[in-house]
Amino acid sequence: MRVAAVVLALVAALLPASCSGRPDPAPDAATSQAGAVRLAVVGDSITEADSPDFDAGRLGPQSWVHHAVGDGVVLAGGWARWGATTAQMAAAVEPVEADVLVIVAGTNDVGSGEPAECTRDNLRRVAEVVGAQRVVLSAVPPIDAAPHLATELNVELEDLAAEERWEWVDAPAGLRQGGRFAEGMASDGLHPTEAGARVLGEAIREVVLDGGGQ
Known part of the structure; x- marks a missing residue:
């Protein structure tokens, strides 16, 4: 119970979730590179x-x-918001003209005790609404206050990716050391530093450009 409270405090003490905003695609950016992969x-x-x-x-x-x-x-x-659960994501997302959807989500679900099956259903809904041909689901980064929560969530996420025939990537692998963030990779035990974000982003970019092995 104490560990769960610490995780909740970490999440809640940052910035609150906002569910009222709707994303507007950036058409100028999306059309500025002919033949580029359109990422949602x-x-x-x-x-x-x-x-x-x-x-x-x-x-x-x-x-x-x-x-x-x-x-x-x-x-x-x-769509992305501080503190957002997968239920909030599923309620807020809209269709996007994209070649590939990348989802990095679930940390706030385990912090609030959301059942794994609810997380899985919410992510299915996100993918359905966005409507991209490819879906890449990433593991979440460590949760230093309760490493087992991220580990257990990632098992669920990888299983979901296999079930839905989505592409799976353990993008945070380069951030971890012994189940927690490696030195210099996190600002607070929950969020990557700029160096950590670069590791995460480059790993995801590689999968996006790989085109699912096609």
Whole structure:
């Protein structure tokens, strides 16, 4: 119970979730590179991070998306908010004209005690609504206050990816050391630093450009 309270405090003490906003795709950015992979993303604070205006495509360097786009990958749209659960994501997302959807989500679900099956259903809904041809589901980064929560969630997420025939990537593998964040990879035991975001973003970018092995 005490560990769960610590995790909840970490999540709640940051920035509150906002479910009222709807994302607007950035058509200029999405069409500026002919033949580029159009990327849609859905997530929480690990995705939004320090972005000045995520919905408008103004990304901060602590967002993994900042390190995944450019040179053949453009951000087509999506949704991300600090503190967001997968239920909030499923309620807020809209269709996006994208080639691939990347989801990094679930940390706030385990922090609030959301049942795993609910998380799985919410992520299915996210993918259905966004409507991208490809879906890439990533593992979540460590939760230093309760490492087992991230480990157990990632088992569920990998199983979901296999079940839905989505692409799975353990993008945070380079952030971990003994189940927790490696030195310099996290700002607070929950969120990646800029260096950590770069590791996460580059791992996701590699999968996005790989095209599912096609």
